[in-house]
Amino acid sequence: MLKTQNVRGTHDIIDDEAILFKKILFEAEQIAKLYNFSFAEFPIFEFSEIFKRTSGETSDVVNKELYTFFDKSGENELALRPEFTASIMRSVYSNGLTHKLPLKIFTHGQVFRYDRPQKCRQRQFNQINYEIIGLDSPYIDSEVIAMMMRLLENLEISNVKLHINSLGNKASRMNFEKNLVSYLEKYKDDLSDDSKVRLSKNPLRILDSKSPIDQEIVQNCPKISESYDDESKKFFDDVLNFLTNFGIEYFVDNKLVRGLDYYCHTVFEIITEELGAQGTVIAGGRYDNLSQFFNEKDILPSFGCAGGVERLMSLSKTKITKQKKIGIAILGDENVNHGGLLAEKLRNQNIGCDLIIENNMKKAMIKANKKEYDFIIIVGENEIKTQKYALKNLANSEQNEMTVNEIVAFLVEQL
Numbered sequence: 001m002l003k004t005q006n007v008r009g010t011h012d013i014i015d016d017e018a019i020l021f022k023k024i025l026f027e028a029e030q031i032a033k034l035y036n037f038s039f040a041e042f043p044i045f046e047f048s049e050i051f052k053r054t055s056g057e058t059s060d061v062v063n064k065e066l067y068t069f070f071d072k073s074g075e076n077e078l079a080l081r082p083e084f085t086a087s088i089m090r091s092v093y094s095n096g097l098t099h100k101l102p103l104k105i106f107t108h109g110q111v112f113r114y115d116r117p118q119k120c121r122q123r124q125f126n127q128i129n130y131e132i133i134g135l136d137s138p139y140i141d142s143e144v145i146a147m148m149m150r151l152l153e154n155l156e157i158s159n160v161k162l163h164i165n166s167l168g169n170k171a172s173r174m175n176f177e178k179n180l181v182s183y184l185e186k187y188k189d190d191l192s193d194d195s196k197v198r199l200s201k202n203p204l205r206i207l208d209s210k211s212p213i214d215q216e217i218v219q220n221c222p223k224i225s226e227s228y229d230d231e232s233k234k235f236f237d238d239v240l241n242f243l244t245n246f247g248i249e250y251f252v253d254n255k256l257v258r259g260l261d262y263y264c265h266t267v268f269e270i271i272t273e274e275l276g277a278q279g280t281v282i283a284g285g286r287y288d289n290l291s292q293f294f295n296e297k298d299i300l301p302s303f304g305c306a307g308g309v310e311r312l313m314s315l316s317k318t319k320i321t322k323q324k325k326i327g328i329a330i331l332g333d334e335n336v337n338h339g340g341l342l343a344e345k346l347r348n349q350n351i352g353c354d355l356i357i358e359n360n361m362k363k364a365m366i367k368a369n370k371k372e373y374d375f376i377i378i379v380g381e382n383e384i385k386t387q388k389y390a391l392k393n394l395a396n397s398e399q400n401e402m403t404v405n406e407i408v409a410f411l412v413e414q415l
Helices: 015-034 048-055 060-065 085-094 138-154 170-187 193-201 212-220 230-245 309-315 333-348 361-371 381-386 404-414
Strands: 045-047 068-070 077-080 103-112 124-133 160-166 264-272 280-286 302-308 326-331 354-358 375-379 389-393 398-402
Touching (some): 124 309, 138 160, 138 280, 160 230, 333 381, 389 404, 398 404
Antiparallel strands (some): 045 077, 068 077, 280 302
16 A cells, blocks of 8 residues: 655645635735736756855755756756755846846745754745836835735734844855954854854854754854945945835844855845744845856846745745635436536536535535535536525525526626
């Protein structure tokens, strides 16, 4: 017999969860339309170097979480996407879109990370993703953050807090890395094994470490804001001022650096305390230099963010509205053709329905209750002769004799 359990780290989305899932995606798409984003789809796997080089060799995504495999030629190493941003930037160059800048792209779909499964963290999960490519104004950073706060409000998600930081421009970041390394060298023997590697390759990743030892060490490290040059300081101040103008409260978190190497200037996380350790609901930032991995001469100023759909589902207080379900109970095989034609007449009026074929009413009603229909239309020999059908409301057991036109008018009003 085949195994019936899910692969570890995967989850079936069915029944009420599936309705909420579609609701989340619908609201995410409505927000995208409101801000004039275009929808796009991207491959679920790419050449592995797309993610390895852009995310950074010391990142957890590359070192621990990336699903890689060789295709059947044995020559191409591929990877399931752990995020969307690198794929989208690759697509800009693959499809010659640099002459159409600026671009505002919205997408959603599955992403994959080999991580320890826990609440709201699976190995296959779903994300919504927004990217703006080709605009360098700090207003864009604040507008996207405001857009995400609006989305959370529409989903009736409260009790969240915006954490924000700036990594500064390239010069500021290099200056900070120098100061940070100088501080951390005093504690290099005490750092976690991962952070010992990062100390020489990408010291900013140490600020993002989940190790309690590392967190204690960086508690008193230099602040990145102390390394800002005038450009970096003004850019971040402008972002914060725009957020204030939008009426959005924020907390400047000097330890926030995000987990991928391509970020610069603004980074942010919208956090909740309702999900325990998996508190980040939506996150992202600016990545002006990511384009240089695809064309070293290009600098395409860009800003983007992503949110986990399953986490949004766990937090959303929005009510689920189930579609009314209508069944046509056909009593006897000889009446199937007539019942099928009736079903098509309803569908032509955009009234969804399906058939229950049984020899007696009792069995038909047992099936109807199992399927949780709202209404049942009964088609038997007498109904066919009179051209009047019994329409039964299963919520209150009320039953009325109606013609097809009367049934259509009634159901259109109900639906």
